[in-house]
Amino acid sequence: MTEYKYIGKPAQRVDALDKVMGKTKYVGDMSLPGMLYARTLRSDQPHARIKRLDVSPALKVPGVIAVITSDDFANHGNFGFPISDHYMLAYEKVRHVGEGIASVAAETPEAAIEGVNAIIYELEPLPAVLDMDHALDPDAPQVGPDRTDRKHPNFIGHFPVYKGNPQDKLAECDVVSDHQYETVMQEHAYLETEGGLAIPTAEGGVTVYLSCQSPFIPKGHLCSTLNLPDDRVRIIVPPVGGTFGGKDDLNYQTAGQVAALALKSGRPVRMTFSREESIIASYKRGAMRMKIRLGADKDGTLRACEFKSTYDSGAYSSQSPFSSWRASIHAMGAYRYDDCSVDINTVYSNTSYAGAYRGFGNTEVCSGIEQAIDEMADALKIDPIEFRLKNCLKVGDITPHGQMLDESVGLTDCLLKVRKMSDWNRKRDEFANKSDGDKRRGIGVAALFHGTSLGAEGVDEASSTIEIHEDNLITLTSGLTDYGTGARTVYTLVAAEILGVDPSRILVHNPDTNTAIDSGPTVASRTTMLGGNAVRIAVLNLIQNIDWAAADYLQCDLHQIHRDGENYIGPSEEPIPWESVVQHARDMGLVLSAHGRWTAPEIDWDEEKGTGTPYFAYHFGAQVAEVEVDLKTGLTDVKGIWAVHDLGKVIFPQGAYGQLYGGISHGLGYALYEDLDFQDGFAQNVNFDTYLIPTAVDMPEIQGGFVEAAFSKGPFGAKNIAEPSMVPTAPAILNAIANATGRRIRKLPANLERVMLGKTLAKKGSAESCKISLKIT
Amino acid sequence: MLIKFTLNNKPVTVEAPADITLSVLLRDYLKMTGTKEACEVGECGSCSVILDGELVNSCLVAAPSVMGREVTSIEGIHDADGSPNDLQRNFIAKGAVQCGYCIPGMVMASEALLAKKAEPTREEIRIALAGNLCRCTGYMQIVDAIETTAEERTKNGTNLKRENRSQ
Numbered sequence: 001m002t003e004y005k006y007i008g009k010p011a012q013r014v015d016a017l018d019k020v021m022g023k024t025k026y027v028g029d030m031s032l033p034g035m036l037y038a039r040t041l042r043s044d045q046p047h048a049r050i051k052r053l054d055v056s057p058a059l060k061v062p063g064v065i066a067v068i069t070s071d072d073f074a075n076h077g078n079f080g081f082p083i084s085d086h087y088m089l090a091y092e093k094v095r096h097v098g099e100g101i102a103s104v105a106a107e108t109p110e111a112a113i114e115g116v117n118a119i120i121y122e123l124e125p126l127p128a129v130l131d132m133d134h135a136l137d138p139d140a141p142q143v144g145p146d147r148t149d150r151k152h153p154n155f156i157g158h159f160p161v162y163k164g165n166p167q168d169k170l171a172e173c174d175v176v177s178d179h180q181y182e183t184v185m186q187e188h189a190y191l192e193t194e195g196g197l198a199i200p201t202a203e204g205g206v207t208v209y210l211s212c213q214s215p216f217i218p219k220g221h222l223c224s225t226l227n228l229p230d231d232r233v234r235i236i237v238p239p240v241g242g243t244f245g246g247k248d249d250l251n252y253q254t255a256g257q258v259a260a261l262a263l264k265s266g267r268p269v270r271m272t273f274s275r276e277e278s279i280i281a282s283y284k285r286g287a288m289r290m291k292i293r294l295g296a297d298k299d300g301t302l303r304a305c306e307f308k309s310t311y312d313s314g315a316y317s318s319q320s321p322f323s324s325w326r327a328s329i330h331a332m333g334a335y336r337y338d339d340c341s342v343d344i345n346t347v348y349s350n351t352s353y354a355g356a357y358r359g360f361g362n363t364e365v366c367s368g369i370e371q372a373i374d375e376m377a378d379a380l381k382i383d384p385i386e387f388r389l390k391n392c393l394k395v396g397d398i399t400p401h402g403q404m405l406d407e408s409v410g411l412t413d414c415l416l417k418v419r420k421m422s423d424w425n426r427k428r429d430e431f432a433n434k435s436d437g438d439k440r441r442g443i444g445v446a447a448l449f450h451g452t453s454l455g456a457e458g459v460d461e462a463s464s465t466i467e468i469h470e471d472n473l474i475t476l477t478s479g480l481t482d483y484g485t486g487a488r489t490v491y492t493l494v495a496a497e498i499l500g501v502d503p504s505r506i507l508v509h510n511p512d513t514n515t516a517i518d519s520g521p522t523v524a525s526r527t528t529m530l531g532g533n534a535v536r537i538a539v540l541n542l543i544q545n546i547d548w549a550a551a552d553y554l555q556c557d558l559h560q561i562h563r564d565g566e567n568y569i570g571p572s573e574e575p576i577p578w579e580s581v582v583q584h585a586r587d588m589g590l591v592l593s594a595h596g597r598w599t600a601p602e603i604d605w606d607e608e609k610g611t612g613t614p615y616f617a618y619h620f621g622a623q624v625a626e627v628e629v630d631l632k633t634g635l636t637d638v639k640g641i642w643a644v645h646d647l648g649k650v651i652f653p654q655g656a657y658g659q660l661y662g663g664i665s666h667g668l669g670y671a672l673y674e675d676l677d678f679q680d681g682f683a684q685n686v687n688f689d690t691y692l693i694p695t696a697v698d699m700p701e702i703q704g705g706f707v708e709a710a711f712s713k714g715p716f717g718a719k720n721i722a723e724p725s726m727v728p729t730a731p732a733i734l735n736a737i738a739n740a741t742g743r744r745i746r747k748l749p750a751n752l753e754r755v756m757l758g759k760t761l762a763k764k765g766s767a768e769s770c771k772i773s774l775k776i777t
Numbered sequence: 778m779l780i781k782f783t784l785n786n787k788p789v790t791v792e793a794p795a796d797i798t799l800s801v802l803l804r805d806y807l808k809m810t811g812t813k814e815a816c817e818v819g820e821c822g823s824c825s826v827i828l829d830g831e832l833v834n835s836c837l838v839a840a841p842s843v844m845g846r847e848v849t850s851i852e853g854i855h856d857a858d859g860s861p862n863d864l865q866r867n868f869i870a871k872g873a874v875q876c877g878y879c880i881p882g883m884v885m886a887s888e889a890l891l892a893k894k895a896e897p898t899r900e901e902i903r904i905a906l907a908g909n910l911c912r913c914t915g916y917m918q919i920v921d922a923i924e925t926t927a928e929e930r931t932k933n934g935t936n937l938k939r940e941n942r943s944q
Binding site for chain 2: 018022025191660
């Protein structure tokens with residue numbers, strides 16, 4: 001095995017120092033002389049026609065400098081990919097509570113609010129779709145855009161996977177389980193809310209500092225909706241205070257709004273969201289209803305899976321066509337089946353809207369299928385880990401999609417390791433024999449697979465540039481963003497390893513569309529693989545020149561040179577400092593900059609037949625949760641979590657563990673209390689006093705472990721960790737609760753009443769807190 | 778009104794409206810943006826500062842109420858030469874930082890804890906952090922950093938000594 005100097009070795013984050021000192025400047029910390037403050041008027045109706053919109057009173061408010069509506073954008077500000085159903089500000093209709101209608105820029109934040117409140121508008125209520133099960137009723141109110149293919153306007157897409165005929169196979173199986181599972185909306189809850197700062201440029205364009213994931217996407221939107229040529233729009237990503245998938249569409253609208261206001265006023269304009277505004281206006285993890293039938297033989301061999309589901313995208317399609325597709329690919333779990341079918345239908349409604357969130361469809365389906373697998377194991381009276389070990393995917397298996405897995409499948413090792421780490425066998429026996437008292441212990445497991453990067457969702461490549469400057473500082477660019485994940489540290493370690501220099505010599509810039517190269521979206525846990533490979537290739541292209549210079553300096557052949565630390569050593573055995581070699585390269589007239597691009601292996605998916613090669617590689621993992629449930633109160637206390645993941649070669653261990661622990665915290669909240677509850681389209685919890693996310697006390701001690709089943713095409717064999725870390729947590733906790741109480745909760749979250757009473761209490765919702773928060777005073 | 782108080786061991790006088798919070802006073806009037814705002818209802822702890830030795834959410838403190846009192850913000854936490862102190866170095870060393878938005882508040886909560894309790898257990902550390910939300914880390918490495926700092930301060934005999942942590 002190759003011994004590396006930096007890869008997989010202890011390292012520190014490149015951006016941690018400024019953050020612990022409080023020096024890091026997020027968008028909301030930035031200000032410029034003459035800067036205006038912007039606020040947006042937002043809909044207080046779930047579905048309505050904009051009957052009247054008069055912004056002229058706002059302009060009469062002292063301090064208000066500019067006001068914009070959809071009229072200030074080309075084509076009314078229409079944008080969206082893959083479906084262009086979204087607007088920079090609402091056009092003709094509003095489709096969810098919180099949708100932006102008009103934006104105001106003013107000298108002070110107070111004047112901006114006064115301006116917003118001065119706008120005269122009338123919303124004529126329209127009947128709304130408030131239950132996904134009725135979105136496709138023939139007489140359902142139309143939420144989605146007009147269409148010409150005679151399909152229902154509220155239908156977004158059908159996402160199938162088909163292998164054989166599970167209906168027939170299920171009839172032949174010894175044991176069949178048939179249950180329904182349901183998930184609810186989850187809020188990203190990044191600590192930094194949305195924001196952007198736009199600066200008009202001398203040549204009539206605009207530069208926007210935007211807290212976002214994928215700067216090239218809003219750049220494109222600004223060019224098209226503001227009629228600006230490519231070279232007049234620049235997006236710079238400042239340090240980002242977390243996103244987890246959540247700073248795409250909504251903050252692209254923010255970018256459009258501050259950019260249009262900056263162009264109109266000729267002054268810098270900054271907009272930052274309050275927490276209430278962030279929660280009410282932003283997209284969520286979408287809600288999903290699943291019906292899962294599994295069939296198995298008495299000996300514990302899984303035979304068939306039939307998965308049917310509806311996914312609620314809310315008012316806009318956003319990323320739902322892609323997340324629904326990812327959900328369909330992972331819906332049956334990481335198992336072999338003779339026959340399998342998945343049918344997911346994705347629909348519009350007027351309940352907020354759903355977009356990208358960590359796990360991107362897999363988090364939702366995994367919470368269903370991994371409970372279903374447990375219920376089948378129970379029915380067969382087989383230990384849940386044994387059952388998974390017997391049926392899980394291994395190297396050489398063909399997945400239900402028809403893909404041969406020829407390398408890097410570490411699930412069996414993950415399950416074996418997590419069983420040992422968690423002391424599973426002892427605890428499972430012990431807890432089974434203790435059923436007295438009000439407090440019951442339980443232990444549960446869940447496994448996952450997670451396709452790496454975009455898969456058949458789109459073109460999959462990334463670029464990086466590298467340069468050695470006159471003072472020997474090495475700078476790197478990537479088109480992919482580090483929004484807290486540690487990607488810049490990963491890039492630094494990859495470059496340091498190959499260049500043979502100390503990581504402290506390297507500075508990785510945040511993405512800037514003027515200097516970085518479009519590398520597709522920063523999503524799908526793809527930065528390490530795609531961005532890391534692009535860095536690797538850029539460095540390899542650069543080091544050629546340095547090697548030539550070393551051979552010339554040392555008057556020998558390339559193969560006679562070796563490295564000792566940073567030094568170059570030739571036949572004379574005299575160490576030559578790296579700086580001297582670099583200077584010699586300059587003296588020889590060699591270029592000390594390079595570009596690298598990596599394109600992922602080609603894959604294919606047949607959207608009709610539901611077969612193909614959806615992803616070029618998969619992450620695998622298994623988590624065990626131990627809980628103590630108080631039967632009197634319904635309180636679930638998670639006592640411990642053990643998590644073993646196969647993420648390929650680990651490049652930055654401390655960062656990988658950080659991703660693992662953080663993902664588990666999102667999963668724990670999803671399991672037990674996170675529910676962005678909408679009643680009649682109005683959010684019921686609009687700040688952290690009512691939308692609860694796990695605190696340090698709620699989180700247990702976590703023991704993590706890695707199985708490094710190297711992937712030959714990953715940088716140094718790396719795959720990924722960010723999203724998959726959260727995917728199995730909720731079902732592991734739900735399975736532990738079932739183990740503790742003997743009762744299964746098939747609708748997330750497993751809150752007090754569901755655990756204690758086994759049912760959801762009817763709640764009378766209120767639009768009040770939402771409306772009060774929107775009525776900014 | 779004129780608000781006079783001690784900020785990070787230095788006297789400060791600032792002209793500001795009477796109806797703003799301490800977090801706004803720090804961020805908008807003194808341009809000290811290390812203190813973050815993320816909920817403005819006292820739930821997330823991003824705006825944590827130490828007021829007369831007590832950890833407070835500065836978004837819930839009326840600015841005039843700090844008159845004549847001592848405030849320590851993240852800008853006041855460092856070694857004498859301006860470099861990170863032992864706690865901040867351990868946050869870096871243990872991987873406690875991801876997006877970083879909650880970190881100034883976490884550092885303040887940690888210092889407030891360590892000023893009162895020399896050798897907290899991990900459970901006690903978690904309780905002390907319960908008012909500070911982090912969405913990135915799952916808190917493990919933050920607890921590690923505080924635990925290690927407590928151990929080191931105890932070993933060096935520098936725990937519970939105020940001058941060690943705040944300049």
